[in-house]
Amino acid sequence: MSDTRPTRVRPGHQEETPDDRGGSRMIGAMTSDSGQPGVRTAAVRRPGDTIFRTLTTGAGLAIVFAIALIGIFLLIKAVPSLLADKENFLTSANFVTLDPNNLMFGIRDLLIVTVLCSLVALVIAMPVSLGIALFLTQYAPARLSRPFAYIVDLLAAVPSIVYGLWGILVLGPALEPFETWLNATFGWFPLFAKGNIPLAGAGTIFTVGVVLAVMLLPIITSVTREVFRQTPVMQIEGALALGATKWEVIRTTVLPFGRSGYIAASMLGLGRALGETVAVLLILHASPTPSTGSLFDGGYTFASKIASAASEFSQPLPTGAYIAAGLVLFVLTFVVNAVARSIAGGKAAK
C-alpha cells in the first residue's frame, strides 16, 4: 500500500516542482543570456540546498545501511560458532552451548515451534481480522466506525510482556480444560497428539498461538481495513443496482478488490508472529525432550530461545550460536516481509 503513494503523487510533483539544481541552472542560463541584474541573486547554486539534499539522502541511506549492517554483523558473529558446531545446524534438535569447545546446536526444533506457533496464530487471526475489517468498513454505522476501529487498535497498544503475563497467568489456566479435551478427543491427529510437556497450566504452543492471534488482530485488521475502504464505489453501487444483497456486494466487489491487500496484511502479521519474543518466552514451558510436532508441545521459538539466554551472553562462541539463530530469524522475517510487500505492491500497480 505504501508503495502506491510515490507512484501516484510523484509524477505531478516532478512536472510542477523544479529540481533545486535544475531550477537554478535554468535561471542561471537566463541571466547569462539576458544579463538582467535583478535575477542574478537566484542564479547562485545555494550551498543550503546541497547540504540539505545531502543530509536527507544520507538519512535515507542510513536506513538502507542499517539493514545491511544487521545482516553483516549477525553473519560475522555467527560464522565462527557455526564452524565450531559439532552437529548439523539445520537438522539438530539440540542447543547445548555451555562448553565453548564442544558446541552442539541446531535449529530444527526452534524452527518447528516457531512455525507452529505462527501458523496457529494465523489460522485464528486471519478469519477474525477479515470479519473485523468487513464489519468496520461495511457494516458498522458510519458514525461508530471510527471509535470501533480505535478500540481494535487499542489491542496494539498493549505491550507484548503484558500479553505474556495475561497468557500464562490468566488465559493458559482458562484454556487448559479445552486443550485437555482437544487432546483427549482428537489425540489421534498428530497436531493434537500428546505433547512433550504436561498440559497443566497450558504453557503450550496452542496457548501461544491464541495469544499471538490476539496480538495480530490489530495489525492485520488495520491494513485490510484500509484496502477494503478503497473499493471503488462504482463497483459497489453497480452490484447493488443489480439487486445483490449486502453479502453478495461484498463477495463480488470488496473481497476480490481487497484480496491481495488482505493476504499482504496476513503476511505482515506472520512476520510479526515469527519474531514475537517476550510473550512467547513467558508462556511457553521449556521441554526436556525434542519436539513431537504437536500443538501441545513446549519448547522455544527462535526469539524466545535467544531472550532466555540473554543473561549468559559472555563468551563469544556460545553467544555466536544464539546470534546464528537470530540470523535465521532475520532472514525468515526479511523474506516474509518482502513477499508481503511485493503482493501489496503488485496490487497497487494495477
Next chain:
Amino acid sequence: MTTTESTLDRPASPPAFQPVSGSRKFKNTAATALVTLAFLVALVPLVWLLITVIARGYQALLSADWWTHSLKGVLPKDFEGGAYHAIIGTLLQTLVCAVIAVPVGVLAAVYLVEYGRGRLARVTTFMVDILSGVPSIVAALFIFALWIGTIGLGQSAFAVSLALVLLMLPVVVRSTEEMLRLVPQELREASYALGVPKWKTIMRIVLPTALSGVVTGVMLAMARVMGETAPVLVLVGYSKSINFNIFDGNMTSLPLLIYNELNNPNPAGQQRVWGAALTLILLIMLFNLVAALVSRFSAIKTK
C-alpha cells in the same frame, strides 16, 4: 394459466424486482452475524486483559511510594517501595531513542517525499518496510554484536536506546512521509515562485505545515517502543535503584521490572508485576492520548 384467472388480473409484464430467495437472505443474515461476531470476539481479550491488569495492579498504584520511590533496600516479600526507578528508566530510554530516531526519520521521510526518485528511493522505501518488520530481538542482537561484541563497550541503557532506534525509525519515517504528502503542492509552488530555495521551503513551509502530524507520529512511535522488552533483556542489567546515567550501570525499565519480579513468588512480587504492567499500559495510553489530542487540535489544513 387456470381458467379462473382472467387476463385482466395478470400483470402485463413480470415484476421488475424478484423477491430475494430464502437461501440468499439466509446467507446475507449469516454473513452479518458472523462479521459482527468477529468484532465482538476481538473485544473479549481486550476487555478481559484490561480488567485483569487493572484488578490486580491498581492497589500497587494507590500508594504514593509507587510513584516516588525505587525498590532499593526493599526485600522481595515487603509491600514497600515503588516503580519510580523503572518509570524513569523507561522514559529516559525512550527519550534518548527519540532524540536519535526523530531527526534521522524525519530527514529520511523528507528525502523520500521531496527528493527521492529512481533506484535509491525505491530501495529506501523497501528497506523502511523491511526495518519495520525486523523483530525486536534481532535488533537487540545486532546492537549486542555491534556495541558490546565488536566495539567492546558494556551493557548500558544507551545500547537499549540504540536498539529501540531501529524499531522506532520505520514508524517515524512512515508517519512523517504520509504527513508530508498531505502538504498541498500549491504551498511549495508559492514558495518557489517567491524565489525561496528548496531547502528553505521544506524547512519553513513544508515541515511546519506538517508539524502536528509529525508530532503525532512521533508520540505513537514512542508509545510503541516503550513496551519493548527484548532489547532490555539483552542489553542492560536489572537494578533496584535509580540510575540517571544512560551510559553506565544498570537501569531498570518497566518491562524489565515486570520480568524480574515474575521470579518473585511472594504476594508483594505479584503485586509489583501487575502494578508495573498497569503503569506501563497507562504510560502508553497517555502517549497515545497526547498524540490523538495533538492531531485533533492542529490537523493539516489541506485546502
